[in-house]
Amino acid sequence: MARLSPDAVLLTDDHGRSLTAAQLREEALLVAGGLTSFGVSPGDVVSWQLPTTLEAAVMLAAGARLGVVQNPIIPVLRHKEVGHICKQLGTTLLVVPTTWRGFDHEQMAVELGLPHVALDYESPVTTSTKLRLPRAADVSLPPEPTRADECRWVYYSSGTTSTPKGVRHTDTSAMSASLALIERCELNENDLYPIAWPFTHIGGIAMLTTALRTRMKLVLFDSFDPATTPLRMAEHKPTLLGSAIPFFRAYIAAQRAAGEQRLFPHVRLVVAGGAPTPQEVNEELIDVLGVRGAAGLYGLTEFPNVTGEWWREEKLGLDVGPIGPGCEARVENGELQLRGVQGFLGYVDDTLNAEAFTSDGWFRTGDLATIDARGHIQVTGRLKDVVIRNAENISATEVEEAVLFHPNVRDVAVIGLPDSATGERVVAAVVLDNAESLSVADLASHCISLGLAKYKCPEQIVVIDTIERNPMGKIQKDRVREAVATVMNSA
Numbered sequence: 001m002a003r004l005s006p007d008a009v010l011l012t013d014d015h016g017r018s019l020t021a022a023q024l025r026e027e028a029l030l031v032a033g034g035l036t037s038f039g040v041s042p043g044d045v046v047s048w049q050l051p052t053t054l055e056a057a058v059m060l061a062a063g064a065r066l067g068v069v070q071n072p073i074i075p076v077l078r079h080k081e082v083g084h085i086c087k088q089l090g091t092t093l094l095v096v097p098t099t100w101r102g103f104d105h106e107q108m109a110v111e112l113g114l115p116h117v118a119l120d121y122e123s124p125v126t127t128s129t130k131l132r133l134p135r136a137a138d139v140s141l142p143p144e145p146t147r148a149d150e151c152r153w154v155y156y157s158s159g160t161t162s163t164p165k166g167v168r169h170t171d172t173s174a175m176s177a178s179l180a181l182i183e184r185c186e187l188n189e190n191d192l193y194p195i196a197w198p199f200t201h202i203g204g205i206a207m208l209t210t211a212l213r214t215r216m217k218l219v220l221f222d223s224f225d226p227a228t229t230p231l232r233m234a235e236h237k238p239t240l241l242g243s244a245i246p247f248f249r250a251y252i253a254a255q256r257a258a259g260e261q262r263l264f265p266h267v268r269l270v271v272a273g274g275a276p277t278p279q280e281v282n283e284e285l286i287d288v289l290g291v292r293g294a295a296g297l298y299g300l301t302e303f304p305n306v307t308g309e310w311w312r313e314e315k316l317g318l319d320v321g322p323i324g325p326g327c328e329a330r331v332e333n334g335e336l337q338l339r340g341v342q343g344f345l346g347y348v349d350d351t352l353n354a355e356a357f358t359s360d361g362w363f364r365t366g367d368l369a370t371i372d373a374r375g376h377i378q379v380t381g382r383l384k385d386v387v388i389r390n391a392e393n394i395s396a397t398e399v400e401e402a403v404l405f406h407p408n409v410r411d412v413a414v415i416g417l418p419d420s421a422t423g424e425r426v427v428a429a430v431v432l433d434n435a436e437s438l439s440v441a442d443l444a445s446h447c448i449s450l451g452l453a454k455y456k457c458p459e460q461i462v463v464i465d466t467i468e469r470n471p472m473g474k475i476q477k478d479r480v481r482e483a484v485a486t487v488m489n490s491a
Helices: 021-037 053-067 079-089 103-110 171-175 178-185 200-213 229-234 245-258 278-287 350-356 395-401 442-447 477-490
Strands: 011-013 019-020 045-048 069-072 093-097 116-119 151-157 165-170 192-195 219-221 240-243 268-271 294-296 319-322 329-331 334-342 362-369 375-382 386-389 392-395 409-419 423-432 460-463
Touching: 011 021, 011 053, 011 200, 011 240, 019 021, 019 053, 021 053, 045 079, 045 200, 053 069, 053 200, 053 219, 053 409, 069 079, 079 151, 079 245, 103 116, 151 171, 151 200, 165 171, 171 200, 178 200, 192 240, 200 219, 229 245, 240 245, 245 268, 245 278, 278 294, 278 329, 294 319, 329 362, 350 362, 386 409, 392 395, 395 423, 395 442, 409 477, 423 477, 442 460, 460 477
Parallel strands: 011 219, 045 069, 045 093, 069 151, 093 116, 192 219, 240 268, 268 294, 423 460
Antiparallel strands: 011 019, 151 165, 319 375, 329 334, 334 362, 362 375, 386 392, 386 423, 409 423
16 A cells, blocks of 8 residues: 555544555554564564554554564453453563553553553644654564464454453454455445544454555544544544444434534445344434444454445344355354354464364354345344443353452342443342342442453342252343343333
């Protein structure tokens, strides 16, 4: 891209800074030099926890040039998760803000005993602010990587276990996540996509690769305020909007407040990921924004962006479209299974691989699905015990473990219930011990004190008489749901 379209602006952020293709390459080389000056070499593990700004995109490119194993970590993770991740990977260097949005990342790194570099992300940023990354010129860089089949990326997914699972990707598999996006969504150089979700998700490398291949433009937002961010996004004249229910609600509210003035006149596509979009939200998107509803894109950290379709005339419920280029899908015993170029190498903990793959090499998604005669996939449920809130997978087991330590809780089961604002909300069904009630705020404070990330904390508490289990002690979640429904219906 730097050779073919050096002046094409690929990246802009909410602070008014931008990078052309040539500038992105130049900055990536400088940051690769900066990492080298910290003693980082090809094959070393660089973990980094940065917000969604130009710096995040440049880190992706710099690490790729240097040939390190990159481990982007979403900024909301704290001591428990970051400590586990960096210990398991043997992180050579952790790159973090000193503080960001009120949390001291540098102190966390110190307390965890991790080699790190902390950068100032609290000072005001202007259009002339240089990238807040290690940068060094006149540093001799190692030769460019020549293989694309080695592990170069490790993304952690909470999945169904309380301990995050490290997902190992190659350059080929990580960048192939752009294939379905480009073909199914017909992305091109005229498109502009504002992003307010964590660029440290695997979607970050997917979208950066998409921009490099199509010359489309990305606008990066390091925070999302439902009242103001949609208005700032509108100023950039986006053609795409995404990517989860809280964002959709904010776009709809902003448009309603604007009255007859169309905030997003150029938007041709709204994309949804993480969880099915409720029909009521789809209808609002159609009525208020004038689009065809939210196009479903299906993927996992292990297999990112494998389906998608937006041009169908009607919304088909749980339909996420046909499989994309380079990937195959099948349903065995009701479970969706995948294989193809987007597929990961395996987990960091290789003891998990036997259960993750079939004997003939297909990845078991853990999702229930059907495939119709047209090849369209309908995801109908989950085998995995997770709650998908704001497109984030939250392990019910992890939340249950934290809640059980509360002195007033005798037993607990965590479930997800449909929520028009977040997709699903985290609900703790509790059996109390020597207490008549328990507040959400009290329980959240308790869970956070044990190291649970704030976004995983229960948003609703329902007191029930007992939590039914099978003879092996496994919680019967269907019975819990029935008990919760009974309590809520009688309230």
